[in-house]
Amino acid sequence: MSITLPNASLDDTLSEAHARYERANPRSQAVHLEACNAMPGGNTRTTLFHGPFPLALESGQGGRVRDVDGHAYIDMIGEYSAALYGHSHPAIRAAVEAALARGLNLGGHGIAEARLAQLVCARFPSIELVRFTNSGTEANLMAVATAKAATGRKRVMVMNGGYHGGLMYFGGGGSPVNAPHDYLLGRYNDVEGTVALIEAHGPELACILVEPMLGAGGCIPATPAFLGAVREAASRVGAVLIFDEVMTSRMSAGGRQAMLGIAPDMTTLGKYIGGGMSFGAFGGNRDLMALYDPRRPDALPHGGTFNNNVLSMAAGYAGLSEAFTPAAADALFARGEALRARLNAAANAAGITAQWTGLGSMACVHFGIAGPIASPADLAAADKTALELFFLDMLHRGFYLARRGMIALNLMVSEEECTAFVDAWQDFLAERRPVLPG
Missing domain, CATH: 3.40.640.10 (Type I PLP-dependent aspartate aminotransferase-like (Major domain))
Known part of the structure; x- marks a missing residue:
């Protein structure tokens, strides 16, 4: 774990994370640039786009996906809830x-x-x-x-x-x-x-x-x-x-x-x-x-x-x-509820203003919001810069999730991998504490 200096700014920290991402993913960048020749912004599905260029995935197996640069990730977004069964069930x-x-x-x-x-x-x-x-x-x-x-x-x-x-x-x-x-x-x-x-x-x-x-x-x-x-x-x-x-x-x-x-x-x-x-x-x-x-x-x-x-x-x-039998549905719901509770407890223990909202196997993180979240209007003051830093830092740690901070567990993500995600979240909070809202 690296340490973010106490006098660092969030914008500078995000710029460094962008630079690290670019260095680590040259083939994804090449795929994106080539795609721009035939599609607006190299994109045919707006949800998947993120800066400085989107990650290009080439394969998936079980609860993991792999990108064109050879990095493997635990798949925490599960195709925005469509890949409930993981990959190649x-x-x-x-x-x-x-x-x-x-x-x-x-x-x-x-x-x-x-x-x-x-x-x-x-x-x-x-x-x-x-x-x-x-x-x-x-x-x-x-x-x-x-x-x-x-x-x-x-x-x-x-x-x-x-x-x-x-x-x-x-x-x-x-x-x-x-x-x-x-x-x-x-x-x-x-x-x-x-x-x-x-x-x-x-x-x-x-x-x-x-x-x-x-x-x-x-x-x-x-x-x-x-x-x-x-x-x-x-x-x-x-x-x-x-x-x-x-x-x-x-x-x-x-x-x-x-x-x-x-x-x-x-x-x-x-x-x-x-x-x-x-x-x-x-x-x-x-x-x-x-x-x-x-x-x-x-x-x-x-x-x-x-x-x-x-x-x-x-x-x-x-x-x-x-x-996805009734028993499997109940077990997945319970696993997601327990995971979200652990993520929120870690944020509270670290003194960071961040909330994970959701139900069962789906959750989303919001930085900078201390009060109850009942509607999108309650997210107007959410810290989008901290959210982008979180997304890039979790990719760096080997976890693939949505740019907007959403996760959707699939049946092939184990309890051990959920624990690894909590550990990575705690590591992120500790490393980036100086620039996160708290």
């Missing part, structure tokens, strides 16, 4: 190889999609019928479209700071590329204010779309009181309540909704549910989902060449039936 790999042997792009119905649908419906009691898509983004777009068609209303309520895919992002109030719905923004975890908004706009509200825990918004859990109040208010005004459980579905075998006993009208899923393949799903009560029954003369259309692609169907079924 034997059950999923076997299922994919078997599907490959039978042929791709068959252009018809198969038995795999029905098996996966039945398993999803069994796991999520609020999902009586389900349809598949290619991503969580598509799933949320389809769920909102379903609600608008069913209610004949146009307004869509979301939460400030919410993220429902690349076309529905509400950090800072919204994105210029958002789908052009008539949005009503609520404040996350504000029971009184949100209920008042629902009541005031009830006759025009088609749906309320909410994450049981803000993912991209900083791993901020919704309180049971908040979700319960939104459920009751949605029922009173006749709006469709949609839980975006693309991330939080991993909190138990039946998602966060099962843990809380709060049933939405519709649920959206994605990421790991497809076994790590491109996947999304939207489902809900029978009356709503029956609108897509093609046997009806008034059926709503829902196409998608790859909705039932054989790889996602096979991988998803293998993952849910063989690897």
Whole structure:
């Protein structure tokens, strides 16, 4: 462990970390520069970009990934929760190889999609019928479209700071590329204010779309009181309540909704549910989902060449039936809860103002915030420079996580590796103490 001098500045320390990163990753830099010739900023997925240039990964095995410069990392982000099974899980790999042997792009119905649908419906009691898509983004777009068609209303309520895919992002109030719905923004975890908004706009509200825990918004859990109040208010005004459980579905075998006993009208899923393949799903009560029954003369259309692609169907079924059993879900949740408690205890012991928020196997760190964190507005004064230093320092220590400080455990990250992460966090706090908020 090196020592940061007491008179060092945070900006200078970060500049040194950037220089160290550049020296250690020349091939990643070359990959980035070449990519810039064909993609804007060398990038086709904004989330993965970070300065001075993004790390280029070449392989993954178990709970670890390796970059093009030959560095190995314990994978603490798990493809932003999609890689719940780690890399090359034997059950999923076997299922994919078997599907490959039978042929791709068959252009018809198969038995795999029905098996996966039945398993999803069994796991999520609020999902009586389900349809598949290619991503969580598509799933949320389809769920909102379903609600608008069913209610004949146009307004869509979301939460400030919410993220429902690349076309529905509400950090800072919204994105210029958002789908052009008539949005009503609520404040996350504000029971009184949100209920008042629902009541005031009830006759025009088609749906309320909410994450049981803000993912991209900083791993901020919704309180049971908040979700319960939104459920009751949605029922009173006749709006469709949609839980975006693309991330939080991993909190138990039946998602966060099962843990809380709060049933939405519709649920959206994605990421790991497809076994790590491109996947999304939207489902809900029978009356709503029956609108897509093609046997009806008034059926709503829902196409998608790859909705039932054989790889996602096979991988998803293998993952849910063989690897992510209810017992495995409970164990992963408990491991994540224990890890977050240890990380927060270490920050307190070091006298550093840093909080890890989250639920179960997902967490995010915030520097410089001493008070409670209930909504993205509470993060306005967070120290982003300290966060970037943390990200680079943890890469240096052999841990791969999100640039925004988020982690998402996968099934192949062991208890010993969680302990190693806590040790690295303590090492970081000790080394960088002079420049960290405290």
